[in-house]
Amino acid sequence: ETGVTQTPRHLVMGMTNKKSLKCEQHLGHNAMYWYKQSAKKPLELMFVYNFKEQTENNSVPSRFSPECPNSSHLFLHLHTLQPEDSALYLCASSQPPQGEGEQYFGPGTRLTVT
Amino acid sequence: AQSVTQLDSHVSVSEGTPVLLRCNYSSSYSPSLFWYVQHPNKGLQLLLKYTSAATLVKGINGFEAEFKKSETSFHLTKPSAHMSDAAEYFCVVSDPSGGYQKVTFGTGTKLQVIP
Numbered sequence: 001e002t003g004v005t006q007t008p009r010h011l012v013m014g015m016t017n018k019k020s021l022k023c024e025q026h027l028g029h030n031a032m033y034w035y036k037q038s039a040k041k042p043l044e045l046m047f048v049y050n051f052k053e054q055t056e057n058n059s060v061p062s063r064f065s066p067e068c069p070n071s072s073h074l075f076l077h078l079h080t081l082q083p084e085d086s087a088l089y090l091c092a093s094s095q096p097p098q099g100e101g102e103q104y105f106g107p108g109t110r111l112t113v114t
Numbered sequence: 115a116q117s118v119t120q121l122d123s124h125v126s127v128s129e130g131t132p133v134l135l136r137c138n139y140s141s142s143y144s145p146s147l148f149w150y151v152q153h154p155n156k157g158l159q160l161l162l163k164y165t166s167a168a169t170l171v172k173g174i175n176g177f178e179a180e181f182k183k184s185e186t187s188f189h190l191t192k193p194s195a196h197m198s199d200a201a202e203y204f205c206v207v208s209d210p211s212g213g214y215q216k217v218t219f220g221t222g223t224k225l226q227v228i229p
Contacts, residue, residue, distance in 0.1 A: 004157070043204070043219040090157055102148055103217070105157035 003027040006091050006106035013081065014114055021076040021109045023091030030095065032074040033103065034066060037088040049074060081113045116141040118207045120220035128228045133177075133192040135223045137205035140186060147188045148206040149179055152222075158204060164188065175199070200227045 004025045013019050025032065034046040048056035049068040063085075065077040074091055088110050092103040121136040139145060146165045150158040162173025169181040175198075179190045188205060205220040 006157075042221045045217065092158075102160045102163050103158075105150075105159070107155070107157045110155075 004091060004093055004104050004106035006089075006109050008109060009107065010110045010112075012112045012114060013078070015081055015083075017081075018077070018079040020078065021089055021091075021111075023074040023076075023106055025072055025074075025091075025093040025104070025106075027093055027104060028095075029093035029104070030071050031093060032068060032071070033092040033094075034074065034076055035090040035092065037090055037108070038086075043090075047076075078111075081111075083113050086111055086113045116143075116145065116207050116209055116218050118205050118218050118220040120203075120205050120223050122223050123221065124224045124226065126226040126228060127195045129197055130194050133190070133195045133199065133225065135190040135203050135205075135225065137179075137188045137190065137220060138186055139188060139205070139207045141207055141209060143209050146208040147179075147181060148208065149173065149177070149188075149190050150204045150206060151201045152204065153201045161190070161203070195225075195227045197227050197229065200225055 007022045011019060031050045033048050036044045036046055045058050046060045047054060047066045052068050052071055063080050067075040088108045090108045091106040094103045117140045119138045125135060127133055144166055148163045149161040151161050152158045161177050162171045162179055164171045164181045172178045177190055177192045179188050181188050202222045202224045204222050206217060208217045
């Protein structure tokens with residue numbers, strides 16, 4: 001609906017599983033972002049990619065591994081997660097420079113770690 | 115450093131009455147400011163943005179916000195609430211001086227609209 005799609009929309013995984021979240025934007029933007037949204041906490045920026053290059057890793061644990069093969073696609077690879085990683089993971093894109101432009105968000109992936 | 119404070123975590127209004135969602139910011143630069151809305155199980159959608167043009171900004175769905183530098187505020191208003199306005203609203207401050215990683219989100223305000 002906003003030009004940014006995310007799959008899957010819901011994911012339940014055990015702590016020993018490996019899974020990946022996918023984000024695709026159809027807006028021609030060159031910057032993409034991963035955010036974590038937990039209940040009762042501010043939105044947390046995880047990673048920023050600009051022209052396929054990672055420009056920010058906001059002290060995210062290594063069990064989260066991003067991948068940006070091109071400006072339209074962004075992945076978040078997950079392995080050996082913890083229950084506290086359960087959250088809504090949002091992808092966004094923008095046209096750089098970030099500070100002057102709004103971000104367009106996908107609908108999110110609701111992740112539950114059991 | 116920059117920060118944003120949403121003064122109310124929950125706001126409840128009756129349908130047809132005005133809406134006021136408060137936001138104060140702190141920034142060392144001339145910031146860009148945004149309001150986003152998030153409906154349940156949806157991503158964030160931009161309502162409006164201020165980027166150093168007119169201080170009164172009009173957005174979608176009848177919302178508007180006024181940038182007041184002297185008060186470091188960017189409150190969101192709507193003259194008459196509609197049931198479909200029930201959602202969570204986020205105020206965002208962005209440093210336009212360059213670089214990435216300069217966007218700061220507020221903690222959100224949940225708006226309840228009572229029929």
